[in-house]
Amino acid sequence: MAEAIIRVAGLGKSYLTAAGPFPALRGVDLVIEAGEFVAIMGPSGSGKSTFMNLLGCLDTPSSGDYFLVGRNAAQLGKDELAALRNRTIGFVFQGFNLLPRMTLEDNVALPLVYAGFEREARRARARLELGRVGLGDYAASLPSRISGGQQQRVAIARALVNSPQLILADEPTGNLDSHTSEEIMALFAELNREGITIVLVTHEADIAAYARRQVRFRDGLIVSDLPTPAPAPPPHAEGDARRGLARDGRQPHAHHPDHARDGHRRRLGGADDGHRPGRAVCGGANHQQHGQQSVHPDLRVDEHRRPAQRGVAGARR
Numbered sequence: 001m002a003e004a005i006i007r008v009a010g011l012g013k014s015y016l017t018a019a020g021p022f023p024a025l026r027g028v029d030l031v032i033e034a035g036e037f038v039a040i041m042g043p044s045g046s047g048k049s050t051f052m053n054l055l056g057c058l059d060t061p062s063s064g065d066y067f068l069v070g071r072n073a074a075q076l077g078k079d080e081l082a083a084l085r086n087r088t089i090g091f092v093f094q095g096f097n098l099l100p101r102m103t104l105e106d107n108v109a110l111p112l113v114y115a116g117f118e119r120e121a122r123r124a125r126a127r128l129e130l131g132r133v134g135l136g137d138y139a140a141s142l143p144s145r146i147s148g149g150q151q152q153r154v155a156i157a158r159a160l161v162n163s164p165q166l167i168l169a170d171e172p173t174g175n176l177d178s179h180t181s182e183e184i185m186a187l188f189a190e191l192n193r194e195g196i197t198i199v200l201v202t203h204e205a206d207i208a209a210y211a212r213r214q215v216r217f218r219d220g221l222i223v224s225d226l227p228t229p230a231p232a233p234p235p236h237a238e239g240d241a242r243r244g245l246a247r248d249g250r251q252p253h254a255h256h257p258d259h260a261r262d263g264h265r266r267r268l269g270g271a272d273d274g275h276r277p278g279r280a281v282c283g284g285a286n287h288q289q290h291g292q293q294s295v296h297p298d299l300r301v302d303e304h305r306r307p308a309q310r311g312v313a314g315a316r317r
């Protein structure tokens with residue numbers, strides 16, 4: 001049987017605080033197989049981000065074991081771990097974390113700079129990934145010239161540029177309105193159908209419904225781990241199903257067994273949220289994100305490696 005992409009056993013994390021050690025995670029066991037789409041849920045402070053940081057090898061556990069594609073993270077050297085992380089994981093954050101003075105193309109290409117790609121190869125890969133998320137025409141734009149939803153698409157393109165097997169997304173729709181959130185989730189669902197494993201933190205039941213499995217944290221422990229329930233059959237299920245609509249008239253979620261055949265018919269990233277480059281607009285709650293400068297974790301590595309083989313996700317385009 002293929003190696004699980006993620007296996008954690010007895011994972012614990014204590015933070016040192018003025019009041020003494022604080023146990024944010026208290027012995028978590030979890031296995032995630034390649035190809036899964038998992039939502040991580042739970043109240044604020046329950047340890048979701050702490051857990052994601054450990055999965056992303058951005059922090060080290062205080063106790064327990066973490067096996068990433070079968071490799072024990074604790075037994076890898078710093079460079080080896082960074083190399084494994086960078087070829088295995090793409091990160092997407094709530095705040096997009098784009099560099100404001102760089103074009104979208106350069107933002108997407110940035111992880112490739114540190115992976116030792118030549119300029120032309122970087123540009124070609126970045127444009128490919130921007131096209132994949134429906135922003136192929138926006139390569140020369142600056143992040144401030146596009147909407148929040150589009151910025152998150154760019155961040156997803158950046159996460160994809162190293163052809164990862166796994167995407168870790170911590171509240172990726174937390175700053176987006178509900179319509180834009182649905183588009184971003186449709187994009188994640190499409191990437192999952194292409195074979196990329198997705199682990200995504202959310203507070204929203206609607207967002208978690210895109211996943212096929214829902215893991216719930218409370219007080220640093222997993223308290224439930226269940227398949228996403230199928231939606232209740234609507235009173236006029238037959239007629240609606242024939243028209244390809246969910247009960248509320250939206251496109252059905254592709255991951256539900258009942259919906260799987262039709263899925264989201266939108267082209268990957270094809271839906272437009274109505275904002276255009278050149279209009280310095282930014283949807284709803286996204287204004288505060290402009291100008292934010294964070295270092296993408298992929299950029300912390302100066303590993304030199306050859307372009308990775310395109311996986312399932314990258315082979316098509």
Ligand SMILES: Nc1ncnc2c1ncn2[C@@H]1O[C@H](COP(=O)(O)OP(=O)(O)OP(=O)(O)O)[C@@H](O)[C@H]1O
Pocket residue numbers: 015016017022024042043044045046047048049050051
């Ligand atoms: N660097 C840190 N130092 C001390 N305590 C921390 C640190 N990071 C997180 N914590 C604490 O650990 C607990 C878990 O935090 P975490 O950020 O993982 O929660 P979360 O489930 O992601 O919450 P939210 O939904 O608000 O994002 C919280 O009580 C938090 O205050």
Ligand SMILES: [Mg+2]
Pocket residue numbers: 048049050
């Ligand atoms: Mg969090």
